[in-house]
Amino acid sequence: MQVLDDQKRLKIIAAAAELFAAQPFHKVLLSDVAEAAGVGKGTLYIYFKNKDDLYLSVLYSGFSQLLDQLRETIDQNLQDPMQNLESVIRELVRFAYQNPHMYELMRAVSWHQVAKHAEWGAKRAELRGLIESIIRQGIEGGVFDDPHPELTARFIPNLVRSVMIESSPAVDQYTLVEHILRFTRSALTAKEPKICLEK
Amino acid sequence: MQVLDDQKRLKIIAAAAELFAAQPFHKVLLSDVAEAAGVGKGTLYIYFKNKDDLYLSVLYSGFSQLLDQLRETIDQNLQDPMQNLESVIRELVRFAYQNPHMYELMRAVSWHQVAKHAEWGAKRAELRGLIESIIRQGIEGGVFDDPHPELTARFIPNLVRSVMIESSPAVDQYTLVEHILRFTRSALTAKEPKICLEK
Amino acid sequence: MQVLDDQKRLKIIAAAAELFAAQPFHKVLLSDVAEAAGVGKGTLYIYFKNKDDLYLSVLYSGFSQLLDQLRETIDQNLQDPMQNLESVIRELVRFAYQNPHMYELMRAVSWHQVAKHAEWGAKRAELRGLIESIIRQGIEGGVFDDPHPELTARFIPNLVRSVMIESSPAVDQYTLVEHILRFTRSALTAKEPKICLEK
Amino acid sequence: MQVLDDQKRLKIIAAAAELFAAQPFHKVLLSDVAEAAGVGKGTLYIYFKNKDDLYLSVLYSGFSQLLDQLRETIDQNLQDPMQNLESVIRELVRFAYQNPHMYELMRAVSWHQVAKHAEWGAKRAELRGLIESIIRQGIEGGVFDDPHPELTARFIPNLVRSVMIESSPAVDQYTLVEHILRFTRSALTAKEPKICLEK
DNA sequence: TATGAATGAGGATTCATTCAT
């Protein structure tokens, strides 16, 4: 199970990602994955423990990528929470449009499965933590107001999801970013919305 | 395939809902469903075309129930958009807490499947339409401001979802409602958040 | 199991005959038979013990009919063996054209099954016996010459079968009768074919 | 579905032939076939598309064997039609006695099925064609007289069949050959049987 | 390491048969 050829491992993950995104787990045949990846069926078992492991690895890989990109972006923004929030949202949407499969994929993760693949759960928590810490920074800095940052941190990636998951209306990337930004900003910054409106 | 005994049909759907919510699709055995429903295996095939159809029917049934409850609530509120929005959110959360299965269930719906079960997609669109029309009413009445009600309509049910889908933090129902309300209200009413903040 | 309504019994047999002739035994569903006969599925079990019994009854019925017609024809010819042989062949072909199903049906009788339905085997033997006795009469009368009438008696119905079983060439009834007659007559009467040819 | 190991394929066909001959199609379990062939159940599906395909393949294989043997025999006889006819009949009977299953097997072939397995129908036509061409040669050479060789070609294999299909009388191979030869020869050579007899 | 033929446990589905009405 030692990974010797990372190139091949990635080829398999890429092929599997596409297939898992297009069909429910039980309709994806490992023979199809092998063929799509251009390897033998047996080879899959050299790189992955079993079908479940392959599936979770696909997700894990995608998620890791997303997290790496997010962290990179945020690091450049130093400590401006609002700008960080914007960057995160922009990056989430960008990633969603670049990897249309991923959201469809995550759809099917059951927590039943994740239990067996602890690293995966960790990554997911990491994303939440990252967003949550940005919000907390904003709160500390007096820029944001939010009684439950741990909930809001869950909301944000799901706003992207809401749109990606259903193919129908084909919102363009720019509009989606703007709308989510508008939605989120107002929720986090409007300290006294009622007063504001009354004016 | 004619529906013969609606009582029995519901008994099967209820049993299946529980099982499908607890395990991924391919781990749910029809023999288990039959046993749980207290009917013979063959009986399932009198009421449902096959396993896929049963699964989608479970979802459809849950969704219909939710929609019925939503509509009932809204009818009582007459034409106050803000109150309607609140009711919808309250009802969505209430339903989520009452049917913890449903969200776990919908997790696994792929749009690939839904295509074959057109009614299902229709129900889903109906929910979106219901929320969207409330927002539009609010906009017309000058209470809300939202450049993309069709996107916001997708956001709202997903805010509930974001929390329900992950079992960990066990937010209480009341807190969740309040947070979503806060989030949504500010997003829909803050006409000029930037000005507001600058003041 | 007492037969009360012979009309209904015949309706079932007729419907079953058509279906059994068109498809192999295991592809014929009793629900189809019931529907084709215009009765309920349960009704089949009032008139027949089970699927096998229905199948054999269909055959038995067809065979009985054929035998009755043959015997009727022969009785009228009194004791002329050649004329009787001709009549039998003519009648066999006529029956085959009138009941195109029957030959296709008999195709599928396994002797395994017949063992359980003794009457059926008896009918079949009766047909052979009838033809054999005509040949023996001819031999006794010096008209025929045949060292193995019991074999020839098996040949004759199979000559009809050879053509009926394959739908392709669509031989007309008249030609078929003439050819079988020619074939059989020469085989039974040509006492010294070699001499005949040398002449 | 590529044929991987012809040895194994033949082993399966042989095992299946025996079982299909002994019981009607629907009583033969693929698990039994697998066990009899000494392979796993899944292996059957590597070599054959499904149960129907296996069944038809068994027939096809038997028929091909018969045809090969017939052609071999005929080639050795050069152009003597009478001798060829005798050889064919002798070979047909020999094959029938050597492969008592085959006739029982073919019993159950419906033309409905054959349509899906075109090669099979072709083989069957080939046998007819082979016999027909022998008769036509004889007619051209003035040895035979037959107004419908295409019908006679269908008669001949069925003469063998008539006896093989019913287990009861146990005619010995020699007697059967002689009787069929007698029957066929006289039918094909008796130019004017009536004149001949009158003499 | 890489393969893909072989495997067989597992599960969806069918359909003859029953039986309450």
Place this chain on the structure above:
DNA sequence: TATGAATGAATCCTCATTCAT
């Protein structure tokens, strides 16, 4: 007698997994 909804035993077939090469 007539029915057809309900049944579950029976069986085909799938497909993840193994392992000899």
